[in-house]
Amino acid sequence: MSRILTGIQSSNIPHLGNILGAVQPAVQLSHDKANHAIYFIADLHSLTSQRDAAARRESVHAVAATWLAFGLDTQRNILFRQSSVPEVCELTWYLSCFMSFQRLQLAHSFKDKSENGADVNTGLFTYPVLMAADILLYDTNVVPVGKDQKQHIEFTRDLAERINHYYQKEIFVVPEHRIDEEVMVVPGTDGRKMSKSYNNFINIFLPEKELKKVVMSIETDSTPLEAPKDPDTNNVFAIYRLLATPEQTADMRSKFLAGNYGYGHAKTALFELILETYHTQREAYHNFMNDRSLLESELKKGENKAREIALPVLGRVREVMGF
Ligand code: ADP
Ligand code: TRP
Numbered sequence: 001m002s003r004i005l006t007g008i009q010s011s012n013i014p015h016l017g018n019i020l021g022a023v024q025p026a027v028q029l030s031h032d033k034a035n036h037a038i039y040f041i042a043d044l045h046s047l048t049s050q051r052d053a054a055a056r057r058e059s060v061h062a063v064a065a066t067w068l069a070f071g072l073d074t075q076r077n078i079l080f081r082q083s084s085v086p087e088v089c090e091l092t093w094y095l096s097c098f099m100s101f102q103r104l105q106l107a108h109s110f111k112d113k114s115e116n117g118a119d120v121n122t123g124l125f126t127y128p129v130l131m132a133a134d135i136l137l138y139d140t141n142v143v144p145v146g147k148d149q150k151q152h153i154e155f156t157r158d159l160a161e162r163i164n165h166y167y168q169k170e171i172f173v174v175p176e177h178r179i180d181e182e183v184m185v186v187p188g189t190d191g192r193k194m195s196k197s198y199n200n201f202i203n204i205f206l207p208e209k210e211l212k213k214v215v216m217s218i219e220t221d222s223t224p225l226e227a228p229k230d231p232d233t234n235n236v237f238a239i240y241r242l243l244a245t246p247e248q249t250a251d252m253r254s255k256f257l258a259g260n261y262g263y264g265h266a267k268t269a270l271f272e273l274i275l276e277t278y279h280t281q282r283e284a285y286h287n288f289m290n291d292r293s294l295l296e297s298e299l300k301k302g303e304n305k306a307r308e309i310a311l312p313v314l315g316r317v318r319e320v321m322g323f
Contacts, residue, residue, distance in 0.1 A: 004035050005140040005175075007042040007082065007131075010059040011050050014066045015201035016274075017186035017194030020242060025180065026144060027070045030077050037077040038138050038306065039067060044082050044089070044130060048123040061295050065288035066205075068298060069281040080302030082134065087307075087314050091133040092126070094317055095159050098166075099129050103158075108151055132156035136172045137310045144178040153177035167320045172313075184242060189218045191235045202239075204278050205285050215271040220263040228259040236266040243270075243277050 006026055008014065014023060030037035041063045043056055050056055060081055067079050082088065104110070107128050114120045131152050135143055136159070143153055153175065160172035185193050188200030195201065202214055218235050231237040231253045241249045252269065255261040275282075288295050 002035050002141045003038065003139060004029055004142045004144060005038040005040075005135060005138055006144050007040045007045070007134055008063055009042045010046045010056060010063050012059055012196045013062040013203050013205060015194060015196065015203055016239075017188070017201060019066070019070070019204065020184060020186050021146065023066060023070050027067070027072050029144060030072055035142075037072070038080075038140070038309075039072065039077070040080050040082050040134070040302075040306070042082050042134070045127060048121060048127055060299075061289065061292060064295050064299055065285050068288055068295075069284035074298055074301060078302045078305045079298060080306045081299050084299065084303040085137070085306050085310050087310055088130070088133045088137055091137050091314060091317065092130045094321060095132050095136070095163075096126060096129045098159055098162055099132075099155070103155070104128065107155070108148070128152045128155045129159075132159050135175050136160055137313055138306065139173045139309065139313055140175045141173060142176050142178050144180070147179055150177055150179055163317075169320055171316050171320055186242060187235060187238045189214065189235070191219060191238075202274070204274055205282055208275065211274065212271050215267050215274070216264075218263075218267060218270075225262040226259055229256045229261070229263075231256040234263070234266075236263055236270055240266065240270045240273065243273050248273070 004026075006022075008018065008022060026037070026039060029035055030039075041060050043060050046056060046059070050059075064079065064081075068074070072079055104125065107125075109127055110120065110125050113124060128151075131149075132155055135153075135156050143149075143156075145153065154177075157174050160174045164171055164174070188194035188198055189202065190198065190200040192198055192200060202211075204211070206214065218239070220234055220236060223229050234256070237252060237256065240252060244252070252266060256266070
């Protein structure tokens with residue numbers, strides 16, 4: 001049995017990029033009986049950039065509702081809120097005393113922001129150590145993440161190996177990362193990578209009218225309606241093909257090439273495809289968001305199971321370090 005763990009930050013409602021790139025593949029992995037999945041909402045990490053309490057609570061619920069709406073089975077797997085097992089902060093301290101300061105200064109997550117002159121708080125600086133604690137606290141075997149997180153997993157492996165070696169004991173499981181090189185990059189409404197930072201995202205849970213407005217706002221060029229269009233250079237087609245069947249994709253491609261098919265037509269088709277594809281998940285998401293006590297009880301169930309795994313691991317660390 002392989003223990004798979006990953007976290008999603010709670011800084012917004014998950015968008016189509018998060019769903020296609022992270023949530024759906026992770027739920028798929030959790031269906032494999034050879035895996036045991038622990039997925040959590042990284043609300044402690046979100047404090048490095050989000051200080052508003054109400055927004056954080058709302059976003060924790062939105063992320064939880066998304067996992068559940070996409071079919072994560074919480075009977076067999078674990079879904080929990082990172083901060084509900086605060087022992088992770090204790091482990092962060094232990095790990096930070098083994099983490100090289102110079103090495104941490106080389107973390108991309110910190111370097112990019114500090115070089116751009118952003119307000120860099122110490123939490124952002126030690127972010128990778130908290131992430132290492134997330135992983136090591138649960139005896140994780142495999143961490144599925146995007147390419148941008150690879151360095152953090154390397155830090156985690158080094159910490160685990162260094163501490164195991166120092167105390168001459170297998171205190172930590174040394175985790176592997178799993179980076180899907182094929183992972184799709186979902187383009188946003190402006191053609192750049194879909195991201196909450198660029199404000200170019202599609203929130204599939206919006207009410208129909210608002211969702212339609214967002215889809216209609218996808219940037220396109222001004223080729224006239226009659227003219228044939230190159231499907232491979234337009235944003236609408238780029239998003240459509242990620243959701244469509246091969247037949248639907250081929251059909252839209254030939255319509256674009258034939259001419260007399262406008263971007264407006266394609267946007268309407270995309271809007272309808274989103275509604276159709278995510279009909280069940282949209283409904284389930286809103287059911288969860290309208291029943292906060294159900295959401296909280298799901299998170300509580302996960303917290304209890306997570307703590308059962310975490311405490312013995314933390315016990316090993318305290319023991320070996322003399323606490
Ligand atoms: P954002 O860029 O909106 O801040 P995050 O960095 O919080 O998103 O990403 C959360 C997860 O979603 C990560 O696993 C990331 O790889 C995935 N993800 C984010 N945006 C996209 C995208 N446009 N296409 C595919 N996957 C994405
Ligand atoms: N840093 C990750 C991200 O921004 C989120 C995260 C926090 C995480 N802790 C984790 C991912 C532990 C994997 C394992 O995407």
